[in-house]
Amino acid sequence: MSERDRFEDMIRWYPASWRARYGEELTTLLHDAHGTANVPLGVRLSLARRGSIERARASGLLGNSLDGPNLTRAGSLIVLWAWTLFMVAGAIVAKFAEHWESAVPAAHRSLPRVAFGVVQLAGGLGGLIVVMAAGILIPGFVELLRAGKWPEIRRPVLRSMATGAIAILATVAIVIWSHHLSPHQRNGGFFFHGLLFVLWGLTIVTALFMATAAATTVAHQTSLSRRVLRLFGTMATTLTVLMLGVAVGTIIWWTVLADYAPRFLGSGLLATSNVFPLPLVAAVLLMFAGLTVASVGTIRIAQSVSLKHSSLDG
Amino acid sequence: MARRTALPAQLSVRSNDPSVLILTSLVSGSKHGWALTKDIEEFSGVALGPGTLYGAITRLEERGLIEPLPVEDRRRPYRISAHGRAALTEAVREMRTLADTGEQRLGLRTLARFVGGGTRVVGSMT
Numbered sequence: 001m002s003e004r005d006r007f008e009d010m011i012r013w014y015p016a017s018w019r020a021r022y023g024e025e026l027t028t029l030l031h032d033a034h035g036t037a038n039v040p041l042g043v044r045l046s047l048a049r050r051g052s053i054e055r056a057r058a059s060g061l062l063g064n065s066l067d068g069p070n071l072t073r074a075g076s077l078i079v080l081w082a083w084t085l086f087m088v089a090g091a092i093v094a095k096f097a098e099h100w101e102s103a104v105p106a107a108h109r110s111l112p113r114v115a116f117g118v119v120q121l122a123g124g125l126g127g128l129i130v131v132m133a134a135g136i137l138i139p140g141f142v143e144l145l146r147a148g149k150w151p152e153i154r155r156p157v158l159r160s161m162a163t164g165a166i167a168i169l170a171t172v173a174i175v176i177w178s179h180h181l182s183p184h185q186r187n188g189g190f191f192f193h194g195l196l197f198v199l200w201g202l203t204i205v206t207a208l209f210m211a212t213a214a215a216t217t218v219a220h221q222t223s224l225s226r227r228v229l230r231l232f233g234t235m236a237t238t239l240t241v242l243m244l245g246v247a248v249g250t251i252i253w254w255t256v257l258a259d260y261a262p263r264f265l266g267s268g269l270l271a272t273s274n275v276f277p278l279p280l281v282a283a284v285l286l287m288f289a290g291l292t293v294a295s296v297g298t299i300r301i302a303q304s305v306s307l308k309h310s311s312l313d314g
Numbered sequence: 315m316a317r318r319t320a321l322p323a324q325l326s327v328r329s330n331d332p333s334v335l336i337l338t339s340l341v342s343g344s345k346h347g348w349a350l351t352k353d354i355e356e357f358s359g360v361a362l363g364p365g366t367l368y369g370a371i372t373r374l375e376e377r378g379l380i381e382p383l384p385v386e387d388r389r390r391p392y393r394i395s396a397h398g399r400a401a402l403t404e405a406v407r408e409m410r411t412l413a414d415t416g417e418q419r420l421g422l423r424t425l426a427r428f429v430g431g432g433t434r435v436v437g438s439m440t
Contacts, residue, residue, distance in 0.1 A: 018372070022368055022371070022372065024385075024388055025346070025347055025368070025385075025388070025389065025390045026347070026364060026368050028347070028348075028388040028389050029346075029347035029348050029351070029364050029367070029368075029389075030364055032347070032348035032389075033348065033351070033364065042363075043363055043364065043365070046363045046364075046365040046366065047364065047365045049365065050365030050366065050368070050369045051365070053369065054369070054372070065376050
């Protein structure tokens with residue numbers, strides 16, 4: 001690694017847009033200050049902390065340096081990250097809840113059925129909104145490529161494609177293998193299958209986060225009209241409401257099942273308690289984290305409405 | 315990405331605030347990062363880390379208090395803007411008011427005497 005590469009590696013915590021503006025100056029300063037000597041750990045940690053702060057500012061999480069349209073964009077992307085957390089939580093709940101109806105006495109099924117229906121409906125609508133948003137972004141993405149900005153988005157997009165391909169291959173492999181196992185082995189009766197299932201889940205989660213990171217980079221680089229940004233803001237706010245619906249529906253469903261089908265909650269993969277099974281606890285904690293993040297994003301969108309600045313260049 | 319500009323220029327009245335130190339250093343002429351670090355250390359004894367320095371430079375530039383000059387050998391000098399000078403003047407006045415009040419309440423006597431046509435303020439314990 002060359003001297004300059006060494007210093008560039010130290011400022012990787014800063015967002016790309018910041019590095020494009022100040023990166024060379026900062027690496028030159030580091031070179032002036034430390035030359036070929038070791039950079040003290042304190043300086044490295046300070047760079048990591050400051051870089052993370054700049055990243056949070058660029059994404060709209062901190063500070064008030066963004067103008068109205070870019071605050072809408074940042075708020076919408078924050079909500080998208082929250083949705084990614086919800087997708088992970090939703091996948092856990094969906095797997096855990098398989099065949100739940102047969103475990104609940106018929107007389108007590110209506111409330112959890114409605115609650116679970118709300119979770120499914122809100123989840124489906126949320127997914128549809130995200131797909132629509134991706135579709136709206138495609139022309140801007142093509143324009144970005146035509147403008148020769150591929151090098152600026154290459155790394156996250158390639159990472160996303162690679163992790164996506166691995167996730168697809170892992171899915172095909174585990175589906176084929178599971179087909180040769182008994183229902184008992186597939187549902188927690190075979191430790192090795194359980195372990196591989198968890199690993200498969202991790203590849204899916206990684207692919208989801210990489211896809212969100214790629215979408216965030218592309219959306220930050222794409223020039224979007226004020227109308228499109230307003231539409232994204234509305235979609236993101238709707239998504240937050242849907243996430244609230246998913247969280248409330250899940251908690252109601254869980255509460256009823258804890259009352260009428262505790263054995264169901266206490267069975268299956270990683271289920272450790274009849275009331276607080278680990279997968280459901282993890283899923284609901286993820287949902288709370290997601291709702292917190294989504295609230296920040298929605299507040300940013302609301303703040304952007306009050307700002308009258310009109311610069312739209314991305 | 316476009317940023318909001320022309321925010322009201324307000325500086326912390328702390329004398330070791332990085333923004334105040336940078337503006338104070340730039341009053342004596344334009345400087346790049348390394349020169350700023352050395353100058354600030356010399357006149358204030360504060361060693362600003364590179365992350366802290368560039369965090370402050372970013373905010374000062376966003377608020378229009380400093381202006382970037384063309385890059386010279388990978389180093390970009392900055393100069394204080396008229397807006398920055400006004401903000402620093404205000405901050406220094408506030409610091410002086412604070413110092414005067416502190417001095418008075420602590421019972422420190424301030425003696426002003428003329429030295430070669432200028433004014434020197436000497437504080438001593440009473």
